[in-house]
Amino acid sequence: MAHDQRTEAAAPDGEAQGPADGQPSVEQAATVLDAALAVNAEAHRLILTFALAGALVTALPSASWMYELKLVVVLLLNGFMIREVGRRWGNSRGQGPLTIAIAALGLIGAVAVAVMAFMVVFSISLYVPVVRSWAEAAAYFALTLAVGRVANEYFQGARTVDRDRLARLIARRRARRGAEQQREAARWTRRRVLLGGVGLGLVAGSVADFFRWRRSVARGRAPVEGAVGDPFAAAYATEAAWQAEVRSILDLGERVAIPPPRVPYDRDEARRMIFACKMAVMQYRIGRAAPDYSGNVTRVREFAQVFGDDPMMARFFAEAIQFRDRFGTSDQVATLVAEQEFYEQYLDVEHPPLWEGAESPMQRLVRPVETALYETVPRYVRHEYRLPVFVGFVLKTERANVVVFRGTQTSAEWLHNLSSTQRPYTDPESGRFCGWIHGGFLAMAAQIRPRPVEVAALLDPSKPCYIAGHSLGSAVATIWALRLALLRPELSEQIRLYSFAGPRVGDPAFVKAFGELVPNAYRVVNLADSITLVPASTMGKTFAHVGQQVSFVGAAGELLLNHVVDLYQLALDRGVETTEELPPVRT
Numbered sequence: 001m002a003h004d005q006r007t008e009a010a011a012p013d014g015e016a017q018g019p020a021d022g023q024p025s026v027e028q029a030a031t032v033l034d035a036a037l038a039v040n041a042e043a044h045r046l047i048l049t050f051a052l053a054g055a056l057v058t059a060l061p062s063a064s065w066m067y068e069l070k071l072v073v074v075l076l077l078n079g080f081m082i083r084e085v086g087r088r089w090g091n092s093r094g095q096g097p098l099t100i101a102i103a104a105l106g107l108i109g110a111v112a113v114a115v116m117a118f119m120v121v122f123s124i125s126l127y128v129p130v131v132r133s134w135a136e137a138a139a140y141f142a143l144t145l146a147v148g149r150v151a152n153e154y155f156q157g158a159r160t161v162d163r164d165r166l167a168r169l170i171a172r173r174r175a176r177r178g179a180e181q182q183r184e185a186a187r188w189t190r191r192r193v194l195l196g197g198v199g200l201g202l203v204a205g206s207v208a209d210f211f212r213w214r215r216s217v218a219r220g221r222a223p224v225e226g227a228v229g230d231p232f233a234a235a236y237a238t239e240a241a242w243q244a245e246v247r248s249i250l251d252l253g254e255r256v257a258i259p260p261p262r263v264p265y266d267r268d269e270a271r272r273m274i275f276a277c278k279m280a281v282m283q284y285r286i287g288r289a290a291p292d293y294s295g296n297v298t299r300v301r302e303f304a305q306v307f308g309d310d311p312m313m314a315r316f317f318a319e320a321i322q323f324r325d326r327f328g329t330s331d332q333v334a335t336l337v338a339e340q341e342f343y344e345q346y347l348d349v350e351h352p353p354l355w356e357g358a359e360s361p362m363q364r365l366v367r368p369v370e371t372a373l374y375e376t377v378p379r380y381v382r383h384e385y386r387l388p389v390f391v392g393f394v395l396k397t398e399r400a401n402v403v404v405f406r407g408t409q410t411s412a413e414w415l416h417n418l419s420s421t422q423r424p425y426t427d428p429e430s431g432r433f434c435g436w437i438h439g440g441f442l443a444m445a446a447q448i449r450p451r452p453v454e455v456a457a458l459l460d461p462s463k464p465c466y467i468a469g470h471s472l473g474s475a476v477a478t479i480w481a482l483r484l485a486l487l488r489p490e491l492s493e494q495i496r497l498y499s500f501a502g503p504r505v506g507d508p509a510f511v512k513a514f515g516e517l518v519p520n521a522y523r524v525v526n527l528a529d530s531i532t533l534v535p536a537s538t539m540g541k542t543f544a545h546v547g548q549q550v551s552f553v554g555a556a557g558e559l560l561l562n563h564v565v566d567l568y569q570l571a572l573d574r575g576v577e578t579t580e581e582l583p584p585v586r587t
Contacts, residue, residue, distance in 0.1 A: 040156065043088050047148030050081040055141040061133060061208040074140045081144065082151045089155035103154040110146035117142040133205030256508045256544040261520040263496065265550055265579055267572065270524060273404070273468035273498040274569045280392045280406035280473065281565065287390045295335035295390045333458045334394035336405065338447040340387065340412040391448055392473065394455055400466055401459045401494075403480065407471030407501070407565065416440035417472060422507065422540045427486045434482065435510030436541045438503075441475040445483075448476070452483040461490040467497050470565045471531065474502030478514070478521075478546060485517040497521040497547060500568050503534050504543035511544045521547030524577060528555040529562045552577040 054074045118139035124131060279297050287293050389410065395402040408414060419440030426433045459465055465484070469477030477499055485492040495518050502523060506514070514521070523545055525532045535543045552571045556562050571577060 036156075039088050040152070043085050043148075043152045046084055046088065047081060047145060047152065050077055050084075050148060051141050051144040053077055054144040055137045058140045059133065059137040059205055061205050070136070070140075074144065078144055078147050081148050085148060085151045086155050089152075099154060103150055106150035106153070107147065110143055110150060113146045114139040114143035130206040130210045133208065137205075256511050258511070258515060258546070258548065259519075261522065261548050262493070263520045265522050265548065266496075267575060267577070269466065269496065270498055270522070270550070270577075271569075271572045273466060274470070274500055274524075274565065274572055276402060276404040276468055277406060277470040277473060277500060278565050278569060280390070280404050281409070281470075283390045283393065284406055284409055295337070295393065296332050297393055298330055298332050298395070330395045330397040330402070332393055333396050334450055334455055335390060336392040336394065336448050336450075337388045338391045338444070338449070340389055340410055340447070391476075392469075394458065396458070396460065400464045403455065403465065403467045403477070403484075405469035405473030405476045405480070407469070407473045413444065413472055416444040417503075419443065420535045420539060425506075425510070427483075430486060432486070432513070433509075434506075434513040436507040437479065437510055438475065438505055438535065438543070441472070441479060441503075441505055444472065445476045445479040448480075452480055453487055456484050456487040456491070459484070459488070459491065461488060461494060463494065464496055465491055465494045467495060468500070469502070470500040470568070471502070471563065474499035475505050478502065478505050481518045481521070482514055492517055493519070495520060498524065499547060500524045500565070501526065501529055501531055501563050502545075503531060504537065504545055506543065506546075507541045508544050511546050514546045518546075522550050523547040524550045524568065524572070525552075526554045526562055526568065526571070527551050528553055530559060531563050548579060549581060550577050550579050 054077050057073050057077070058070050118135045121131065121135040121138045283295055283297050287295055390406075392403070392405040395404075408417060417440055419438075421439045422436040423439045423442050424433070425435065425437045425442065467477045467481045467484070469475070477497060481495050481497045485495055497518055497520070499521070502525070537543050554562065554567050554571050554576075556567060561567060
């Protein structure tokens with residue numbers, strides 16, 4: 001008891017100390033709790049002040065080059081805010097791993113909140129253009145507010161409270177009791193000024209957005225939906241923009257002038273090439289059905305004995321005989337293969353019975369669950385794997401070289417078709433820039449083995465080199481023709497590219513480079529085939545076709561039927577294609 005009395009007597013005036021074991025007394029705990037609540041409230045007011053300051057910085061209208069400067073200012077404000085919040089708590093330390101982890105996740109969440117705030121306000125601005133500048137102010141306000149809350153929880157979550165910090169909190173609380181109301185009034189005045197500044201900034205930004213929107217309307221670029229003003233003026237502005245786009249497309253066609261081939265189009269060779277494209281499709285299908293198939297399209301009689309009366313093999317054998325008759329004696333010097341991921345293949349799960357014989361009541365109860373799992377799980381558990389597939393072949397006949405590519409057959413190839421982002425292409429050997437090429441087609445061409453450099457060594461430069469492809473194969477054949485001409489310049493005059501149902505491959509720079517390297521190219525197209533119209537000529541850095549157009553009209557009534565290789569083969573066999581071009585369109 002005497003020891004406790006000496007301890008209390010030695011304490012500062014009016015401040016009770018805890019027991020001798022160092023634990024705080026009830027009075028001290030109550031005082032610390034009161035002080036902590038006061039510090040917490042002060043920290044929240046401070047955070048709100050910094051959030052308003054951040055919103056004020058971004059709400060004011062400014063030039064585009066100042067956006068990065070605004071971001072730097074807001075980040076500096078966040079740094080000062082975290083420091084000030086830490087000072088309010090005495091820079092408390094000793095946070096546990098859980099507190100640190102929660103703080104890290106909280107910072108990530110703060111960024112997510114800012115992004116969502118921006119997206120919400122920006123979405124509203126699509127229909128109310130005058131609030132466009134509010135999106136950034138909302139994002140930075142939300143970011144600063146969330147970061148401040150995370151910092152406050154971090155410093156507040158100290159695992160240990162030392163006695164020095166406890167004394168500072170008590171002293172600060174006592175010292176501020178007298179002037180707290182006056183200081184709070186001053187802080188409220190400061191926040192009021194910031195809030196008024198934010199309001200003025202938002203109004204100024206709205207005025208700037210309004211005049212910016214009015215200028216866009218005057219130039220005819222205002223969106224039709226949600227447009228405010230004369231509907232007839234909006235309609236005329238839209239029509240004017242459409243006419244301008246049409247003129248730009250026509251100008252693009254005039255800029256990409258394709259000279260006529262030096263070797264005239266040969267209908268008989270075109271018939272052979274379209275038949276070869278059909279054989280490449282059969283090569284792929286037989287390869288999927290028969291793992292032992294080598295991919296050789298010139299020697300199939302021994303496979304007929306393996307398949308027996310299989311209808312697919314019988315059809316393949318009959319068409320292979322026609323193929324041999326059309327090309328004469330030939331030797332397949334290379335089988336073109338690409339390794340692809342088969343996304344459509346699912347994990348094969350057999351359905352064996354769990355029990356044999358009579359089932360017990362429990363077994364009958366479990367049976368529906370087992371059946372549901374066997375029927376459902378394979379649909380969601382997708383087994384992706386890479387598998388080599390045949391994409392074409394290389395032949396050497398008595399009179400020519402032949403390189404053939406088939407069209408789209410797998411899901412992975414459809415993904416290549418859709419990957420229309422253009423990639424710059426520079427020849428790795430010569431360093432010549434050849435324009436911008438469809439990224440998916442370029443990736444597909446790069447997957448094929450053997451590589452163009454290996455195939456080029458197999459070709460006879462003294463004979464014509466026919467390169468053909470249908471659909472996706474047409475795009476790949478175009479890229480390979482360019483590569484072979486670059487690898488062996490003596491093949492340039494010998495190459496005859498026959499593309500069937502081909503999409504656009506590259507930009508005008510690519511078309512120009514291709515025309516210089518491969519002067520003999522023929523683009524056989526069904527005018528009713530919409531695949532030949534993609535990608536749009538205005539996409540990316542613009543797209544254009546290569547080669548002389550050889551056209552016919554074969555409307556089978558369906559999108560797919562207008563594109564299949566059989567329709568092209570039928571049209572060429574009937575001789576309905578023509579090299580005459582349609583007169584140019586004028587507006």
